[in-house]
Amino acid sequence: MDYKRHLYFSMTPESLISSMLPPEEFGHYLAVGANKRTRGQALFFEIDPNFQSDYFDLASIERRCVPHVDGQPKRSVYLSTYRVLENLPIEVFSNLYLTTYDGKVLELQPGDYPEEEPFTLHLYQELSPVPPRVASKLNPRQFMNYVTDQRNPVSFPKVVFAELILNGLAENPITGMSNNLPYQNINHLRDCLIGLYSGYEKPNKTVERFYYGDLLYRTVKNGFFLGDQDHFVYYPFPPVDQLQKLYYPWWRSALNLEFNEKK
Structure with missing residues (x-):
């Protein structure tokens, strides 16, 4: 089976990762692991897979990010964990993904910010x-x-x-x-x-x-x-x-786990 290779910038921790998993599956994998034995929040951006760089060894993706011997997709290949953000052009950033402890993923797209707003702290x-x-x-x-x-x-x-x-x-x-x-x-x-x-x-x-x-x-x-x-x-x-109406499974997951953490 042919898998599409994706490129992600993760902030937990800062790293550039190649993966054969689409964003929702990748977020679930980061949060709970392959065998669901770990739990942790994850925040990451999808990066333009056609991005070219002299800083990162992107040429190794084709060799390293390949299916496992049993045909399962490669979940993660770490390309860098040092000074990643500063070496990624803003233009290659796509959508942002927020993942809860149990692997629910919310996708955020860029939008317009108000040009003016009243002064507050x-x-x-x-x-x-x-x-x-x-x-x-x-x-x-x-x-x-x-x-x-x-x-x-x-x-x-x-x-x-x-x-x-x-x-x-x-x-x-x-x-x-x-x-x-x-x-x-x-x-x-x-x-x-x-x-x-x-x-x-x-x-x-x-x-x-x-x-x-x-x-x-x-x-x-x-x-x-x-x-x-x-x-x-x-x-x-x-x-x-909107979170309650359109993204209720994600919102419920976020609230339940956050309030449980405080107990």
């Missing part, structure tokens, strides 16, 4: 190449420009991040309610936001230097962002009513 979870959690006065487009600006002391060639909910803290972190936010060390988060709200000279404050936990999908405010100084790609996250 923001909370960003960077996903690649490093995973700090950052409170900010900058909207997503401004934040993208800031963290990829090489004139700053710390910057990255490219970045992927999600915006997380703040609810009442976004408008006023001094009086806003926080009891419905599922974040650890909520008092520290409030202190960071109050600093920004009160005129802190820098636009961002780090809430957590390295966030090692899985992303709670129910905390995603509006979507995911990919880009650099010249590109800004927005992947809208469906609102709750």
Whole structure:
């Protein structure tokens, strides 16, 4: 049987992978493994399979990504696990896939982000190449420009991040309610936001230097962002009513497993 080869950029961990599995099957494989003996969240992009590169050994795909002797498709061939994102042109990124612990996969396509929005405070979870959690006065487009600006002391060639909910803290972190936010060390988060709200000279404050936990999908405010100084790609996250109506199996899986983790 002939299998189509796919190319994926995984953020859990950062890696470039060739596979004969289509996105939904690949996400299920990353989350639960071939024998369903492991469980773990997975986030990945599909990459243009015709992508050409002098940095990655893409020529080896034809030799290495071949069916097993029993005819089963090759599930994964790791091509690189180092400096992957910065060496992938933005133009080769396709759709984004979010996988729950038990292997349910949600596909997100690029969309349009509003050109203007009212001022509020923001909370960003960077996903690649490093995973700090950052409170900010900058909207997503401004934040993208800031963290990829090489004139700053710390910057990255490219970045992927999600915006997380703040609810009442976004408008006023001094009086806003926080009891419905599922974040650890909520008092520290409030202190960071109050600093920004009160005129802190820098636009961002780090809430957590390295966030090692899985992303709670129910905390995603509006979507995911990919880009650099010249590109800004927005992947809208469906609102709750759409998740309940159109993607209920995935949403139920995400909620059940996330709430069980807190018990």
